[in-house]
Amino acid sequence: MFTGIVQGIARVNAIERLAGLHRIRLDCPEGFINNVEIGASVAVNGACLTVTSAWPADHQAAFDVMMETLGVTTLGELQEGDPVNVERAARIGDEIGGHLLSGHVHCMASVSSVEAPENNRRLAFSVPSAWRPYLINKGYIAVDGASLTIAELTDDGFAVYLIPETLRSTRFGSLHEGNRVNIEIDHQTQTIIDTLAHLDLTPRGAD
Incomplete structure (x- = not known):
C-alpha cells in the first residue's frame, strides 16, 4: 500500500528493452533507497514495482516491468x-497524508489543458469513458501516484x-498538453458506484 504522497522525483538512467519485459534503472533522490531490500515495493508514476537491484551509494535502483504493466501504464x-x-511502500504507523493507494493503475489519461494562474497551476485530464463514472467532484484521485x-x-x-x-x-511541473499519466481510481468510490449500479440505483448528481 502507498499513501499517495510522492517522496521525490527520480530520473530514468537506463532502459533494457527485452521481449515482454523492460528493465529500468532509476537515479533516485538522495536517501530514497537507504536500507532498501531486494523485493521491496516502490510506486513509480503510481505503478507498484519490485526492486530487483539497488546501489544505495549511487542512489540507484532497478526494476523489472512486465508486459501486462507495460500495456496498461505509461511505463512502456x-x-x-x-x-x-516515486514513493516507497507505507509502513505501519506512517502518516496517511493523502489516501491509501494500491499501486495498481486502472487506466491512462492524457493532459487536455494546462493553465498557470498566479502561484498555482490547473491541469485538466481526459479520461477513457469507461472510468468517468468513478470521477466524483471533490473526490480523491491518484495521478502518477500522487493523491489529488x-x-x-x-x-x-x-x-x-x-x-x-x-x-x-512531483513531475507535474513538467507536464504539457498531450502528455499521458497513470490513473488509479479511489477504491472506496469505485466500490460505492459499482454497488449502486448493481442495485440499479443512480448516485445523486450523476445525471
Whole structure:
C-alpha cells in the first residue's frame, strides 16, 4: 500500500528493452533507497514495482516491468532522462497524508489543458469513458501516484489545481498538453458506484 504522497522525483538512467519485459534503472533522490531490500515495493508514476537491484551509494535502483504493466501504464513509454514520481511502500504507523493507494493503475489519461494562474497551476485530464463514472467532484484521485482532489469535472474527465510545493516535489511541473499519466481510481468510490449500479440505483448528481 502507498499513501499517495510522492517522496521525490527520480530520473530514468537506463532502459533494457527485452521481449515482454523492460528493465529500468532509476537515479533516485538522495536517501530514497537507504536500507532498501531486494523485493521491496516502490510506486513509480503510481505503478507498484519490485526492486530487483539497488546501489544505495549511487542512489540507484532497478526494476523489472512486465508486459501486462507495460500495456496498461505509461511505463512502456519512458525514455532515458525522463522524470518519474516515486514513493516507497507505507509502513505501519506512517502518516496517511493523502489516501491509501494500491499501486495498481486502472487506466491512462492524457493532459487536455494546462493553465498557470498566479502561484498555482490547473491541469485538466481526459479520461477513457469507461472510468468517468468513478470521477466524483471533490473526490480523491491518484495521478502518477500522487493523491489529488478533483477540483472540477469536465466533459471528458477532470481538473485539479496544484500549489507550488506539489509542482516542486512531483513531475507535474513538467507536464504539457498531450502528455499521458497513470490513473488509479479511489477504491472506496469505485466500490460505492459499482454497488449502486448493481442495485440499479443512480448516485445523486450523476445525471
